[in-house]
Ligand SMILES: Nc1ncnc2c1ncn2[C@@H]1O[C@H](COP(=O)(O)OP(=O)(O)OP(=O)(O)O)[C@@H](O)[C@H]1O
């Protein structure tokens with residue numbers, strides 16, 4: 272086992288660029304998508320048309336900006352706003368109307384759904400108030416409600432399940448975990464594919480003739496894939512935690528989850544390797560399947576957005592959803608060891624099953 | 639010491655190796671010849687216990703090796719048909735890797751690596767990556783990797799396909815050296831007749847999964863001893879003349895060549911006079927008449943009706 276492990280290491284030592292690139296990529300992706308969409312304030316251009324455009328704009332912008340902290344709605348000129356969306360400089364602009372609105376967008380980014388939610392809430396609230404007031408002028412009614420709420424007869428205090436402050440969901444952290452895990456899956460896959468490469472090149476047969484047992488040949492490869500994958504993830508997390516001062520959360524928990532995730536990803540890669548048999552086929556199949564996993568696992572969107580039952584069922588067959596959820600629980604909601612037991616066990620189960628099937632497929636119909 | 643008994647392998651319903659019996663005696667050098675797809679590599683894989691035979695047995699000193707191949711594997715060195723090396727590693731690193739896999743003692747391994755590198759003549763290139771090597775150099779390292787554990791039996795599967803003459807000579811020299819000075823038993827697979835003629839005491843000829851002939855070079859050639867191949871150079875080409883020759887008694891086969899005819903016939907002292915006679919009638923002159931010395935290549939042609947290399 273040791274010679275096999277060491278030979279793989281020698282190959283990478285000579286060409287460390289791939290892994291360094293992947294580490295850089297994980298960080299970069301998190302910075303670009305994580306930051307721009309969620310951490311800083313987004314500004315959204317709004318405009319209205321028609322003779323009383325200005326009046327409409329003033330009215331809605333005031334309401335839109337009233338409660339929403341993360342998004343700033345600014346009045347702009349129609350042509351300019353549309354232009355910016357078209358050129359991709361902005362994700363979204365909003366056309367305001369007397370009682371209604373239209374979203375103008377060229378993409379379907381997760382943050383658009385969030386903005387849509389915000390805007391929708393403001394408009395429905397206003398519509399309700401108008402219905403109560405029986406006229407379009409709700410200013411008085413609003414004041415009345417605000418005054419009333421200052422001395423409410425009944426106060427509701429929101430607490431999280433375990434009594435602490437309720438933490439808001441942090442998409443930046445989720446994307447950090449998501450991207451890091453996603454990119455690590457590529458590293459792991461390419462390493463596990465070394466088994467197929469050895470089988471095709473004849474190195475595998477050569478080892479088969481040597482006193483090295485088959486178990487040790489597999490273990491050497493798979494253990495190496497595990498170490499490289501885990502090393503990559505740990506490097507990214509540590510860089511975020513200590514160099515870039517992100518709050519990653521309790522490292523021991525996060526790294527444990529990462530290790531179990533690595534193990535099940537190695538198994539998943541072994542399953543694909545067993546199916547494909549040659550490194551070329553593996554390189555066609557694996558990179559086209561892997562990117563789908565974080566999408567259907569809902570890693571790129573806030574929790575609950577991905578609710579298609581078919582997708583969620585398929586996502587449950589892969590370790591990524593469990594890992595990101597467990598990491599988020601640990602990072603944001605202070606989950607302890609007992610609380611991450613379930614996702615960790617499920618990932619281990621996936622690891623065992625896929626590994627068994629993968630190795631069996633790999634051994635079958637080989638001459 | 640090593641023999642196969644009715645060794646058979648079928649893939650699906652296709653018999654690729656069909657009841658092959660062959661043996662290797664200690665210190666022998668034996669050739670296994672056959673065209674593409676004859677089943678040579680499959681036979682070797684079964685001997686090396688890399689694939690399980692459909693039926694039949696492989697015996698080492700009378701003991702079956704199928705269930706427990708470890709004794710055989712210890713004394714076996716296999717040079718596979720493909721380059722089974724890590725291209726991204728240097729020659730030295732590859733040898734060290736396989737040496738460790740073969741559990742060569744740490745102290746002896748360094749010495750042994752230099753020895754085998756010397757044997758294949760690549761000692762001064764050992765630090766370079768395999769992927770920068772020429773095809774011939776790769777093949778030489780491919781052989782070196784099979785020698786590290788000092789195998790008593792060496793099986794080489796077409797070790798010289800597609801390489802430059804220099805590397806080829808080096809490989810043939812290495813194999814001869816191993817066989818003659820170190821007493822290594824050799825099974826050499828090839829579809830180059832000349833190599834086998836040079837290297838081997840005994841030859842098996844294989845086609846369509848079957849052994850179709852076996853023996854020393856002389857024995858195989860004697861298959862042709864009752865036949866002559868005659869090259870005839872003619873002053874002009876004539877279909878009528880060719881047809882005429884075909885009808886002569888004892889003539890087996892007539893081929894037109896650029897210069898005239900190539901005739902295969904049973905040994906017959908009257909053939910020349912009959913030829914001259916026929917030529918006179920057609921107004922053709924016989925410029926040259928030569929009985930060719932048969933080669934193993936001709937034996938193969940005789941047995942299978944095709945040449946070794948398509
Ligand atoms: N795993 C396999 N499944 C199906 N058919 C196979 C398999 N391996 C080999 N064959 C077939 O068996 C036949 C013999 O193959 P083999 O490789 O033993 O021939 P060979 O004599 O070594 O030929 P070459 O000179 O091309 O190396 C070929 O027709 C090949 O297509």
Ligand SMILES: [Mg+2]
Pocket residue numbers: 678679680719795796
């Ligand atoms: Mg072959």
